[in-house]
Amino acid sequence: MSRIVRGIEHGLIGCEACGLVLERPAQGSECPRCGTAVHARRPQSLSRSWAFLVAAMILYVPANLLPVLHSTKLFESWSDTILSGVVALWEDGAYDLAIIVFTASIVVPLLKMGALLLLLLEVQRGGRQLPRERALLYRVLEYIGHWSMLDVFAVALLVTLVHFGSLANVEPDSGIVAFGAVVVLTMLATMSFDPRLNWDPPRRRATPLPAAPAVNPDAAKDPLSP
Amino acid sequence: MPRPAIKVRPELAICEHCDSVHRRLPLERGEAADCKVCGATLYRRPMLDLDAMLALAAAALIVFVLANAAPLVTMESGGTTTRGWLLTLVATTWTSGVGAVSAIVIGTVFLFPLAQITLYFYVLLACRLKLPAPQFVNAMHWLRRLRPWSMVQVFLIGTLVSIIKMSHLASVQPEPGLWAFGVLTILLTALGTFELRELWVLREEAQQA
Ligand SMILES: [Zn+2]
Ligand SMILES: [Zn+2]
Numbered sequence: 057m058s059r060i061v062r063g064i065e066h067g068l069i070g071c072e073a074c075g076l077v078l079e080r081p082a083q084g085s086e087c088p089r090c091g092t093a094v095h096a097r098r099p100q101s102l103s104r105s106w107a108f109l110v111a112a113m114i115l116y117v118p119a120n121l122l123p124v125l126h127s128t129k130l131f132e133s134w135s136d137t138i139l140s141g142v143v144a145l146w147e148d149g150a151y152d153l154a155i156i157v158f159t160a161s162i163v164v165p166l167l168k169m170g171a172l173l174l175l176l177l178e179v180q181r182g183g184r185q186l187p188r189e190r191a192l193l194y195r196v197l198e199y200i201g202h203w204s205m206l207d208v209f210a211v212a213l214l215v216t217l218v219h220f221g222s223l224a225n226v227e228p229d230s231g232i233v234a235f236g237a238v239v240v241l242t243m244l245a246t247m248s249f250d251p252r253l254n255w256d257p258p259r260r261r262a263t264p265l266p267a268a269p270a271v272n273p274d275a276a277k278d279p280l281s282p
Numbered sequence: 283m284p285r286p287a288i289k290v291r292p293e294l295a296i297c298e299h300c301d302s303v304h305r306r307l308p309l310e311r312g313e314a315a316d317c318k319v320c321g322a323t324l325y326r327r328p329m330l331d332l333d334a335m336l337a338l339a340a341a342a343l344i345v346f347v348l349a350n351a352a353p354l355v356t357m358e359s360g361g362t363t364t365r366g367w368l369l370t371l372v373a374t375t376w377t378s379g380v381g382a383v384s385a386i387v388i389g390t391v392f393l394f395p396l397a398q399i400t401l402y403f404y405v406l407l408a409c410r411l412k413l414p415a416p417q418f419v420n421a422m423h424w425l426r427r428l429r430p431w432s433m434v435q436v437f438l439i440g441t442l443v444s445i446i447k448m449s450h451l452a453s454v455q456p457e458p459g460l461w462a463f464g465v466l467t468i469l470l471t472a473l474g475t476f477e478l479r480e481l482w483v484l485r486e487e488a489q490q491a
Binding site: 061063066068069070074075078079081085088092145148153157187195202203208210213214215216217218236237243252255 | 287288289290291292294295296297298299300301302303319320321322325354355357364366370371374375378379380382383384386387390391419422423426430431433436437439440441443444445446447448450452454478479482486
């Protein structure tokens with residue numbers, strides 16, 4: 057297996073915003089093409105990601121325990137949580153819908169939080185196992201992030217329709233707000249995580265970029281020459 | 283002391299997912315270069331050219347207007363027919379005491395997609411006509427930031443789920459606004475395949491020419 061050439065080992069940084077490759081920029085200097093401050097790794101990536109993830113995990117509890125809908129019909133009144141909504145769909149025989157809502161509202165958020173937890177713990181522990189699989193996991197997280205918002209939209213329309221139809225009185229409840237916040241927070245946690253950390257050996261994470269050479273930058277060994 | 287200019291290496295590409303360095307290769311139309319270390323896409327050459335992308339952005343703008351002007355659903359119950367637009371959704375959720383839901387809907391389905399389409403139009407036009415666009419850099423930054431928060435496709439599926447859920451309670455019909463959202467989803471996905479990083483390169487080439 058050929059050795060992998062890493063940017064950080066040669067003072068090469070790819071601008072996060074526009075992709076331009078810069079050679080030995082001072083830490084925090086601006087990309088000449090787009091003006092973004094360039095960093096070898098996102099600053100405070102791990103602590104920010106942890107903060108968003110912990111907040112999401114805490115809010116996940118009320119998001120599932122608090123009712124998302126409160127309905128009144130004649131003299132009856134009942135509350136639905138996300139899970140009881142799925143159960144009701146299943147009992148009504150709407151299996152396909154029950155599966156869609158169950159996946160988007162329960163499986164995806166749990167998987168996302170579990171996967172982020174795994175990525176963060178592994179990076180922090182300095183683990184170097186299966187970097188390719190962890191990289192793939194991160195890309196999946198990025199891709200599925202917003203699909204959990206499905207239930208929020210479904211509740212919004214349900215409330216609107218019932219409101220007009222005077223079939224029954226359905227009011228959205230605080231559970232849906234907590235749920236929306238969980239989705240936003242897990243998305244923020246994913247964005248804060250720097251996937252390049254998955255590949256870094258534990259030691260290098262603390263040390264800054266190699267300093268710019270004092271004499272002649274062109275004398276620096278070309279990273280791509282064998 | 284003047285700051286030394288930063289040396290750039292446009293012939294290289296660095297994978298944003300694993301930090302491995304690659305030499306840029308010329309691509310055919312519609313091809314993408316994958317990172318051989320982690321498998322992420324490094325860069326791609328878009329299938330469509332600038333003119334086609336501009337046409338897509340213009341179409342998206344028109345469809346966006348239609349999707350919001352036409353009702354999404356109608357519901358018949360007790361002899362009365364009621365219609366729901368996207369903005370009625372925003373208003374009802376607001377008055378029902380869940381302001382956060384209302385804010386999520388207006389942001390992710392109305393404001394962000396609208397901003398996205400307009401910004402795409404601006405940057406594509408600037409590249410195509412080689413205009414001196416003073417806000418090009420800002421527009422590109424906003425396009426990148428907005429991308430994950432524009433959720434038209436999720437809204438579409440959420441709405442369909444809700445309509446089917448309701449259909450056993452009352453007669454609920456999807457209306458043209460919903461189909462327009464379907465078309466908008468396709469157009470936005472097509473626009474999204476145009477990698478922003480390629481636009482930076484195109485812009486630089488346009489300025490040098
Ligand atoms: Zn840049
Ligand atoms: Zn890679």
